């Protein structure tokens with residue numbers, strides 16, 4: 001997991017500091033926060049091991065997983081391979097779109113069209129300027145402040161997040177080539193908080209080492225609303241950058257370039273849109289029949305399997321998803337402790 005995770009603790013339109021996963025002045029990842037302090041007699045880690053499929057007993061309840069180092073038996077399986085890989089594990093285990101699984105010779109345990117569907121991500125674009133002066137500190141992690149807007153790029157509340165980078169982060173290769181390594185430059189990037197585009201993840205083959213087929217959820221909504229919102233996002237960035245406070249910092253707009261407006265701006269964004277690397281929602285939680293997991297993270301209709309990661313988010317949060325995943329994991333741990341107490345009381 002990335003060591004540079006950040007997020008926001010309060011959610012309202014306006015400007016503020018980006019919050020970091022840290023204890024005191026030390027950065028924390030989930031591994032350092034949760035695993036490193038676990039007593040070794042309570043935790044066994046199988047490192048450099050790929051999970052191939054979930055194993056089931058004759059009654060159809062999970063009884064462990066098959067991995068590249070053999071079988072691991074367990075009465076409960078908690079799947080947390082992330083939004084791109086959790087649906088693939090489900091599919092390799094026979095839970096997914098029936099005809100897709102049959103095309104790879106995978107026996108169908110539960111025919112679920114929704115597994116791997118509904119892929120969402122935050123699309124990202126931005127503006128880069130040459131800098132008039134360099135930032136004084138080397139203490140910055142690069143993305144320290146952000147603005148959330150409401151109703152500026154779409155009709156939605158909290159519709160865009162503008163991030164201020166103290167290092168250049170251009171989107172087109174041609175701009176990167178033009179900026180010399182030592183040139184002072186700044187980027188303001190923006191992502192759509194509530195994108196309408198949807199994608200999907202599917203198996204390429206039944207081989208767990210094969211990369212999946214990912215239909216990325218970037219600017220593919222039929223109404224092209226996301227593209228229009230991103231054009232308005234660049235216009236919003238330019239309005240912010242025109243404020244007097246930036247005049248001593250920002251020089252010439254090097255990307256997209258101040259003359260790039262209207263249809264040309266839409267073409268620039270469509271060619272250079274990036275992802276925030278926030279894939280979510282491919283094993284969606286919900287109470288309807290199509291939902292993959294219920295509100296206790298249990299895979300519907302399958303005994304002994306929970307999914308606890310970004311794949312269960314019903315829709316992408318407006319903020320980066322790491323904190324939601326941590327919160328899910330803590331909630332799932334509570335539910336598992338509750339379940340084990342209930343089991344004990346029935347003995």
Ligand SMILES: Cc1cc2nc3c(=O)[nH]c(=O)nc-3n(C[C@H](O)[C@H](O)[C@H](O)COP(=O)(O)OP(=O)(O)OC[C@H]3O[C@@H](n4cnc5c(N)ncnc54)[C@H](O)[C@@H]3O)c2cc1C
Nearest residue numbers: 002004005006050051081082085277309310320321322325
């Ligand atoms: C470069 C980058 C920067 C990011 N920055 C931020 C940020 O600043 N703030 C924020 O909130 N979010 C950020 N994110 C997003 C955030 O990291 C994810 O949303 C979050 O980690 C998702 O957690 P997860 O548990 O769903 O999956 P992951 O954290 O991806 O964990 C899944 C794990 O499963 C493993 N795995 C997959 N398949 C298998 C298999 N078959 N067998 C065994 N193991 C397997 C993977 O190796 C991985 O370790 C960033 C993502 C990236 C890529």
